[in-house]
Amino acid sequence: MIDLRPVAFVIGLLVTAMGVMMLLPMALDWQRGDPNWRAFLAAAMVTGLAGATMAFASASGRGTGLTLRQGFVVTAGVWIVLPLAGAVPFVLGAPGAGLTDAYFEAVSGMTTTGTTVFAGLDALPRGTNLWRGMLNWLGGLGIVIVAMVFLPTMKVGGMQFFRSEGFDTLGKVLPRALDISVALIGIYLALTVACVVTYYSLGLPGFEAVVHALSTVSTGGFSSTDRSFAAFVGAPEVAATIFMIAASLPFIRYVQLARGSVTPLWHDAQVRAYLRWIALAVGAVTLHEVLASGAEPLPMLRQAAFNIVSSFSGAGFTSADLTLWQPFSFVILIVVGLIGGCTSSTACSIKVFRFLVLFEAIRVQIRRLHSPNAMLKPRYEDRTLEPDVIDSVIVFFTLFMASFGILTAALSMTGLDSTAAVTAAWTSIANVGPVFGTGVGASGSVGAFPWTAKWLMIGGMLVGRLEMLAFFVLFLPRFWRP
Amino acid sequence: MAAAAKPAAMIDLRPIGYIVGAMVAVLGLLMMIPAAVDRVAGVEDWKVFLTCGILCLGVGLLTATATRNAIGAALSIRQAFLLTIIIWTVLPLFGALPFILGVTEARFIDAYFEAVSGITTTGSTVFVGLDDLPPGINLWRGMLNWIGGLGIAFIAMIFLPVMRVGGMQFFRTEGFDTLGKVMPRASDIALSLLAVYAGLTLACVITYLTIGMTPLDATVHAMASIATGGFSPRDASFTTYQGAGEYAGALFMVLGSLPYIRYVQMVTGAPTSMWRDAQARAYLRWMLIATVAVAVWRWTSAGGPPEPIFRETLFNLASIMSGTGFFSGSFAGWGGFSMVVAFTLGVMGGCSSSSSGALTVFRVQVTLAAIAAQIRLIAAPNRVYPVKYAGRTVAPGALNGVVMYVCAYVVLIGAIGVAMTLVGVDTESALFAAWTSLGNIGYGYGPMVARTGTFIDFPDAAIWLMILAMLMGRLGLLAVFVVVLPRFWMR
Numbered sequence: 001m002i003d004l005r006p007v008a009f010v011i012g013l014l015v016t017a018m019g020v021m022m023l024l025p026m027a028l029d030w031q032r033g034d035p036n037w038r039a040f041l042a043a044a045m046v047t048g049l050a051g052a053t054m055a056f057a058s059a060s061g062r063g064t065g066l067t068l069r070q071g072f073v074v075t076a077g078v079w080i081v082l083p084l085a086g087a088v089p090f091v092l093g094a095p096g097a098g099l100t101d102a103y104f105e106a107v108s109g110m111t112t113t114g115t116t117v118f119a120g121l122d123a124l125p126r127g128t129n130l131w132r133g134m135l136n137w138l139g140g141l142g143i144v145i146v147a148m149v150f151l152p153t154m155k156v157g158g159m160q161f162f163r164s165e166g167f168d169t170l171g172k173v174l175p176r177a178l179d180i181s182v183a184l185i186g187i188y189l190a191l192t193v194a195c196v197v198t199y200y201s202l203g204l205p206g207f208e209a210v211v212h213a214l215s216t217v218s219t220g221g222f223s224s225t226d227r228s229f230a231a232f233v234g235a236p237e238v239a240a241t242i243f244m245i246a247a248s249l250p251f252i253r254y255v256q257l258a259r260g261s262v263t264p265l266w267h268d269a270q271v272r273a274y275l276r277w278i279a280l281a282v283g284a285v286t287l288h289e290v291l292a293s294g295a296e297p298l299p300m301l302r303q304a305a306f307n308i309v310s311s312f313s314g315a316g317f318t319s320a321d322l323t324l325w326q327p328f329s330f331v332i333l334i335v336v337g338l339i340g341g342c343t344s345s346t347a348c349s350i351k352v353f354r355f356l357v358l359f360e361a362i363r364v365q366i367r368r369l370h371s372p373n374a375m376l377k378p379r380y381e382d383r384t385l386e387p388d389v390i391d392s393v394i395v396f397f398t399l400f401m402a403s404f405g406i407l408t409a410a411l412s413m414t415g416l417d418s419t420a421a422v423t424a425a426w427t428s429i430a431n432v433g434p435v436f437g438t439g440v441g442a443s444g445s446v447g448a449f450p451w452t453a454k455w456l457m458i459g460g461m462l463v464g465r466l467e468m469l470a471f472f473v474l475f476l477p478r479f480w481r482p
Numbered sequence: 483m484a485a486a487a488k489p490a491a492m493i494d495l496r497p498i499g500y501i502v503g504a505m506v507a508v509l510g511l512l513m514m515i516p517a518a519v520d521r522v523a524g525v526e527d528w529k530v531f532l533t534c535g536i537l538c539l540g541v542g543l544l545t546a547t548a549t550r551n552a553i554g555a556a557l558s559i560r561q562a563f564l565l566t567i568i569i570w571t572v573l574p575l576f577g578a579l580p581f582i583l584g585v586t587e588a589r590f591i592d593a594y595f596e597a598v599s600g601i602t603t604t605g606s607t608v609f610v611g612l613d614d615l616p617p618g619i620n621l622w623r624g625m626l627n628w629i630g631g632l633g634i635a636f637i638a639m640i641f642l643p644v645m646r647v648g649g650m651q652f653f654r655t656e657g658f659d660t661l662g663k664v665m666p667r668a669s670d671i672a673l674s675l676l677a678v679y680a681g682l683t684l685a686c687v688i689t690y691l692t693i694g695m696t697p698l699d700a701t702v703h704a705m706a707s708i709a710t711g712g713f714s715p716r717d718a719s720f721t722t723y724q725g726a727g728e729y730a731g732a733l734f735m736v737l738g739s740l741p742y743i744r745y746v747q748m749v750t751g752a753p754t755s756m757w758r759d760a761q762a763r764a765y766l767r768w769m770l771i772a773t774v775a776v777a778v779w780r781w782t783s784a785g786g787p788p789e790p791i792f793r794e795t796l797f798n799l800a801s802i803m804s805g806t807g808f809f810s811g812s813f814a815g816w817g818g819f820s821m822v823v824a825f826t827l828g829v830m831g832g833c834s835s836s837s838s839g840a841l842t843v844f845r846v847q848v849t850l851a852a853i854a855a856q857i858r859l860i861a862a863p864n865r866v867y868p869v870k871y872a873g874r875t876v877a878p879g880a881l882n883g884v885v886m887y888v889c890a891y892v893v894l895i896g897a898i899g900v901a902m903t904l905v906g907v908d909t910e911s912a913l914f915a916a917w918t919s920l921g922n923i924g925y926g927y928g929p930m931v932a933r934t935g936t937f938i939d940f941p942d943a944a945i946w947l948m949i950l951a952m953l954m955g956r957l958g959l960l961a962v963f964v965v966v967l968p969r970f971w972m973r
Contacts (some may be wrong), residue, residue: 068863155863288904327912328903335896358889365886369646369964370560387878394885395856398849401892405826412818413779418910421818469860479861 002480005061007073011081012055018085019048021134025089025127036125039093047085069479071150076474078142079462083107086135094128101447104454109135111465112143112346114221114316114433117447117454121226126207129224133214140218140346141188143465144251145181147344156469157396158357158389159343161380162252180255187254192217195243202235216243219346221316221433226443229306229319237306237319245278248313248341269381270342274352281308281336285329292326304329312336314348316433318444323436334423337432348431348464350400357385357393392469399468404429407460414453424453428460493971496552498565499545505569506576507542510535512625513580516618525616527584534579541576562641563964569633570953574598577626584619591942598949600626602956603634603837605712605807605924606948608938612717617698620715624702631709631837632679634956635742636672638835647958648845649884650834652876671746678745683708686734693726703808707734710838712807712924717935720797720810724790728797728810739804739832740765760872761833765803765843772827773799776820783817795820803827805838807924814932821927825914828923829895839922839955841891848876848884890959895920898951905943915944919951 026040066074083106090102097105101117108115109132121129151159195213200206211224212232225231229240253265265271285304289295303320310317311333322333339355341347357380364378378385404425412421420437424446427435435446446454463471473479513535520528557565574597581593588596592608599606600623612620642650683704690700699715699722706713716722720731744756756762777795781788794811801808802824813824831840848871855867868875876884895916902912911928915937918925930939937945954962964970 069861072861155860326903327907327909328900331900331903331909331912335900338896358893361882362886362890365883366963366967367969369961370563370967370970372559372646387882390882391852391885392856392859394882394889395853397889398885398892399853399856402853405822409819409822409826412822416818418818418821421822469857473857473860476857476861478858 002067002069002073003061004070004073005058006066007061007070007077008058009055009061010066010074011077012051012053012058014078014082015051015085016048016055017051018082018138019044019046019051021138022047022089022131024134025131028130029125029127032126034125034127036093036127040089040127040131042092043088047088051085068154071154072470072473072479075146075150075470076462076466079107079110079139079465082138083110083135086110086131089128089131094125100451100454104458105132106135107458107461109220109222110139110142111431111461112136112139112218112220112314112348113428113431113461113465114215115427115435115457115461116222116445117449119226119441119443119445119447121224121443124224126224129211129222130207132222133211133220133224136218136220136222137192137214139465140220140247141185143348144184144188144344144346148180148184148252151467151470154470155388155392156467158354158393159467160392161353161357161383161385161389162343183255183258184251187251187258188217191243191246195239198239198243199236202239204232204236208232212240213243216240216315216317217247217346219244219247219313219315219341219348221310221314223317226445228444229310229317233319234302237302240317241306241309244309244313244315244317245275247315248345248347249274250342250344252344268342269356270352273356274342277336277339277352278309278312281312281332285325285332288326288328292328308333308336311432311434312339313341314431314433316427318434322434334426337426337430340430350397350430354393354396356380357390358397360385361390361394396468399472400429403460403463403468407456410456411453414450414456416449416453420449424449424457425460428457429464431461431464493558493560493564494552495564496549497557498561498568499549500552501565502568502572503542503545503547503549505542505573507539507546509573509576509629510538510540510542512629513538513622515625516580516622519621520616520618523617525618527616527618530580530584531618531622534576534583537579538576559645560970562645563961563970566637566641566957567953567962567965570598570601570957573629574601574626577601577622580619580622585616586619591945592938595937595945595949596623597626598952599924600711600713601630601633602922602952603627603630603709603711603805603839604919604922604952604956605706606918606926606952607713607936608945610717610934610936610938612715615715617715620698620702620713623713624705624711624715627709627711627713628683628705630956631711631738632676635679635835635837636675639671639675639743642958645958645961646879646883647961648887649848649876649880649882650958651883652844652848652871652874652880674746674749675742678742678749679708682734682737682745686730689730689734690727693723693730695723695727699723703731704734706808707731707806708738708837710735710738710804710806710832710836710922712801712805714808720808724810725793728793731808731810732797732800735800735804735806735808736766736769738806739836739838741833741835742837743835759833761843761847764847765833768830768843769800769803769827772803772823776816776823779819780816799824799827802923802925803830803838804832805840805921805923807918809925809935813925813927825917828917828921828925829891831921840920841888844871845884845888847871848881849888851876852881852885887959891920894951894954894959898947901947902944905941905947907940907944911940912944915940915948916951919948920955922952922955 022040022044026037029037086106087102090097090105095118104117152162192213195217196209199209199213208224215222249271253268256264282305286301289300290297306319340349340351343351343353360378364376367376407425408421411424417438420439423436434444439448513531517528517531578593578597581588581596595608686704686707687700690704702715740762744759747755773796777792781791797810830846831842832838834842834844851869855869858867869881898916899913902915908929911930914927
């Protein structure tokens with residue numbers, strides 16, 4: 001049996017930290033004289049106590065270092081347990097949500113999905129909206145650390161390719177994790193502050209600037225208004241586009257950038273492909289909309305750039321009614337969501353790296369067909385792709401598509417129509433955010449979905465955020481045996 | 483590269499010309515059958531078939547004669563690739579002639595679409611008012627299905643394993659151990675295959691006749707069922723023959739999508755080989771599970787007597803999974819869940835080395851095994867988990883081929899769907915059109931199809947995309963891309 005004490009210790013500490021974090025929205029509500037501050041105080045005490053108890057109870061497992069399997073349990077445990085803590089203020093406080101809705105909202109926040117079950121966001125207490133933004137932000141930070149420290153060692157979906165690269169210290173599970181985490185938090189904070197300042201100077205009110213910055217930098221997508229970015233059309237859209245792109249580039253390059261070398265960021269094959277594909281998609285959609293429905297070129301370009309990037313990076317803000325787009329543009333929007341941003345960023349979905357590997361593998365496979373005896377080596381940047389990397393990338397891809405299909409089938413069984421089922425599965429597995437179809441509220445809220453559909457979406461968001469394999473491996477009986 | 487050391491030379495096209503020429507001539511001969519049928523029925527259209535037949539015969543014989551000095555030359559792998567692709571693009575050109583010159587008076591693009599759809603055993607149609615067409619035209623459509631089905635079963639057994647398309651090399655050393663070279667005992671295999679195919683068709687015709695179909699309907703439906711083609715001489719397809727007809731149709735569509743190599747083995751003295759085939763078992767199991775699930779779902783959500791619901795579900799799902807494309811009743815009102823299941827079955831498809839298309843059960847099974855191995859590998863990174871299929875380890879080369887094929891397939895459905903929306907098809911119709919043409923299924927679904935049940939309302943560009951997708955799906959995706967590589971033509 002796996003020793004679960006170190007796992008429980010880590011999770012306990014994080015839950016306590018969540019409790020402490022809740023004091024921020026409490027302070028905000030208290031300062032504004034909103035009675036909702038009591039809910040946050042109660043929630044902070046409940047979660048703080050529960051977390052501390054958990055940590056103390058398992059304190060004997062402290063400092064032993066995590067094995068690979070414990071790493072898996074911690075990763076999954078964090079994303080399953082922490083939202084429970086994060087959901088407490090929604091139950092005790094303002095929307096007075098039930099367990100399903102509250103947990104959905106918290107999972108959607110911490111997986112940086114951004115789908116909401118709440119309608120009437122503008123009327124919620126500010127503390128609640130700040131807390132939603134903070135859930136996004138914490139989830140984004142968490143995934144970057146996991147993606148850089150854990151996933152390469154776990155060999156999930158070809159991430160072992162990045163083991164020996166960049167940081168050559170990533171060889172063991174937690175050797176200099178602390179160093180890396182500190183550097184990451186620094187960068188993440190700097191990006192957030194820059195984003196807040198930009199939004200504020202472009203005319204967003206202070207509070208909106210903070211919440212939207214929190215969910216932009218984490219590519220989360222929670223907004224403090226029902227209209228999402230449609231409330232801030234114009235310059236803020238452009239700024240948000242830039243920050244969403246920045247948040248979905250590989251953070252490891254920023255660490256290198258901070259140490260004074262620009263070339264890694266500039267020469268990264270993933271970054272280049274990502275920017276190229278964004279340009280292509282935005283260009284195609286703008287052109288098509290201008291030609292087919294006679295939209296104004298410049299506002300259309302801005303709108304297309306914002307919404308395409310929002311879907312590509314998995315943020316999930318919207319700044320227009322996307323169902324009014326032409327079918328082609330709408331399909332592109334869905335497709336870029338299935339690609340996703342770069343690895344080791346807050347972005348989700350399959351990711352650019354895996355597509356590059358997939359295309360390279362297909363190219364080599366085609367050439368192998370007609371010259372079966374040639375020695376052909378698939379390459380990424382200047383390195384040879386080892387067969388095990390290619391295998392796991394491709395298996396990841398098929399598993400992603402299979403999970404997408406199964407989730408769609410299951411969602412449609414709960415009574416959603418096919419458009420709603422497909423986009424709900426898409427939004428949860430790829431952690432994007434928007435859902436389209438009947439049953440979706442005017443503000444994009446899925447609060448009216450049946451509770452079974454909500455739980456399925458929760459499952460999908462977790463599976464997608466934990467990179468499929470890291471989640472499914474827990475269901476292997478062999479995993480739990482010594 | 484080792485091969486690059488040889489002196490440069492273009493691919494020798496003569497053996498290809500010879501074979502294609504001979505086939506066009508055979509096609510011309512076959513056109514005499516609908517000509518005769520129309521003559522007997524007293525329809526003017528028989529002259530068209532006669533003219534087209536003579537034309538094909540002439541062109542075919544001339545081509546074959548011009549390239550006859552290549553008789554007996556064995557085919558290289560690259561010639562085999564090229565031959566496969568040329569057959570499936572050129573034969574429909576000739577097969578389309580009666581649609582252009584005959585009573586349907588189709589435009590070139592529509593006629594070519596119909597012929598490609600026939601010969602790739604897709605079964606999507608652009609003709610409305612099938613019931614009023616002369617018997618010859620409908621018979622010819624069925625024959626296109628039948629020829630195409632026979633052709634692909636033959637290619638799948640003899641060429642694809644050698645070409646290593648999509649992991650088919652797994653079958654090289656299995657079953658027939660004679661499949662090692664491109665054309666060693668090809669004619670032996672072809673003969674037994676033809677016998678099995680014709681036998682199945684005959685059995686199907688007789689069955690359809692006994693349950694009360696008209697002779698023409700029975701013949702055309704039988705040819706389209708065994709070929710998993712899906713052309714029907716009725717606008718309403720199998721809705722005309724609800725009841726026993728649906729059960730019989732489902733049975734023969736399933737029989738037509740089982741691995742033909744097992745039939746050949748059954749005939750040559752191993753009667754249990756079909757029953758022990760891992761692929762056939764999984765195919766039947768999955769189809770049964772899906773049918774029961776959808777039938778129960780429809781029954782609980784809509785109610786009504788259970789037997790017609792089960793029958794209709796069985797028929798339509800068998801039609802989709804085998805890639806036939808007959809329909810019975812209205813599929814539109816089945817609800818979201820049934821739709822998603824049907825879509826998934828269509829992506830899976832029937833068994834390899836049969837006339838059905840899409841991914842094939844074999845590739846889905848291998849991919850699932852690869853996923854399971856990967857998850858185990860993550861739990862215990864230092865152990866070795868070989869991927870097994872039917873008790874044998876799948877070699878890394880074949881495994882790569884299979885999984886890559888699956889990925890390329892998914893990417894292509896997306897790409898073709900996107901391209902269709904670009905030329906003005908709505909999202910749902912575009913997705914299903916990409917699905918139906920790449921998987922050689924034949925079902926149409928979506929607002930643009932709803933009016934007539936055909937693809938007649940699609941813009942020309944979308945029709946061309948569908949033609950391309952049908953050919954790619956039929957010829958194993960990668961095989962088509964190979965020929966596009968400049969390197970393919972250099973040596």
